[in-house]
Amino acid sequence: MNDQQIAEYALNIRRLIIKMVHAAKSGHPGGPLGLADIYATLFCDPEIYRFNPKKPDWDSRDRLLLSNGHVCAVRYAAMSLAGFFSEKDVLTFRKVGSRFQGHPSTKYIPSVENSSGSLGQGLSAATGIALGKRLQGKNYNVFVCISDGECGEGMTWEAATAAAHHKAPVIAFMDYNGIQIDGFTKDVCNLGDLEKKFQAFGWRAETANGHNIPEIRKSLRDAVNRLTLDPDMGPQIILFKTTLGKGVSFMENAPKWHGTPPNDEQFADAMKQLGVAV
Ligand SMILES: Cc1ncc(C[n+]2csc(CCOP(=O)(O)OP(=O)(O)O)c2C)c(N)n1
Numbered sequence: 001m002n003d004q005q006i007a008e009y010a011l012n013i014r015r016l017i018i019k020m021v022h023a024a025k026s027g028h029p030g031g032p033l034g035l036a037d038i039y040a041t042l043f044c045d046p047e048i049y050r051f052n053p054k055k056p057d058w059d060s061r062d063r064l065l066l067s068n069g070h071v072c073a074v075r076y077a078a079m080s081l082a083g084f085f086s087e088k089d090v091l092t093f094r095k096v097g098s099r100f101q102g103h104p105s106t107k108y109i110p111s112v113e114n115s116s117g118s119l120g121q122g123l124s125a126a127t128g129i130a131l132g133k134r135l136q137g138k139n140y141n142v143f144v145c146i147s148d149g150e151c152g153e154g155m156t157w158e159a160a161t162a163a164a165h166h167k168a169p170v171i172a173f174m175d176y177n178g179i180q181i182d183g184f185t186k187d188v189c190n191l192g193d194l195e196k197k198f199q200a201f202g203w204r205a206e207t208a209n210g211h212n213i214p215e216i217r218k219s220l221r222d223a224v225n226r227l228t229l230d231p232d233m234g235p236q237i238i239l240f241k242t243t244l245g246k247g248v249s250f251m252e253n254a255p256k257w258h259g260t261p262p263n264d265e266q267f268a269d270a271m272k273q274l275g276v277a278v
C-alpha cells in the first residue's frame, strides 16, 4: 500500500475506535487514537509486520505484543480492517461475554500474543519470546508496543537490562504522548529523557514522529532490516512522539480522554471530524 492508502486505513481505524468506545459506553479512546497511524503502518506494510488473518496462529507470523493493554481498541480495529473479524464483532467491545475485552487476552483472540492490562509486563514478555525464538532457530520478528506511563514501573527497566544483556532481538515501540492516567507525565512522575535512558541501558533508541506515515514506515523498516543484517545486534526501540486523542480536536492532548467514552453529542462531533455524518 502507498502512504496515502495507509493514511486512509488510519482514518478508518480512528472511526472504528470511536464507534467501539461509544457503543461500550466505557473504555479508552485517547491512547488508541494516538496510535492509529502506527498500527495502520504495521498492518499495511508486509515488509514490516507479517501476519495472516486467515491463519492467525500461523507459526511463522511475526509476534506483535501489546504491553499497555488499555489501548487495545486500536489493535482490534486494525485487525478487523485487515480481515481477522467483522466490524459487527468488534462492536461488542467490552460487553459481557465478548471476545473483545477492554484489556486483551490470549484466551480469546489468536495472534494476540500476551494478555495485558496490568502495566509494565510487555517488555519482559517480548524479551522472553525473542530469546525463545533464537533458541528455536525461528526467523519471525518480535514487536512490542509499550507506553511512556509504563516507564514509571520498575519492571520495564528490569526487562530493558535483561534484553540488553542477552542481546534479545526485540523491536519495541513507544506511545510517547507525555500523558498517563492521572495527567501529564511531567507532573505525575517525570520520566526524563527516555531516548537517553534506553541508550544508557544498552538499547538502540531513536525518536520519530508517530503521525508521519513515511517516517513511521522508515523507522520500522530500518529496525527490521538492521536486525535481519545482524540478528545479534540487541534490542531496539522507536519512541514515537504521539498526541493522545489525535484526530478529534476536543480529545487531543487532554488527559481526561485517557479513559472517558464520548457521550452521544461528543460521538456525533467526533465522527463528523473524522468525515462521517451520524
Ligand atoms: C500495574 C498497573 N498499575 C496501574 C494501572 C492503572 N493504569 C491504567 S492506565 C495507566 C496510565 C498508564 O500510562 P500510559 O499507558 O502512558 O497512558 P495513556 O498514554 O494511554 O494515557 C495506569 C496507571 C495498571 N493498569 N496497571
Ligand SMILES: [Mg+2]
Residues within 6 Å of the ligand: 147, 148, 149, 175, 176, 177, 178, 179, 180
Ligand atoms: Mg502515555
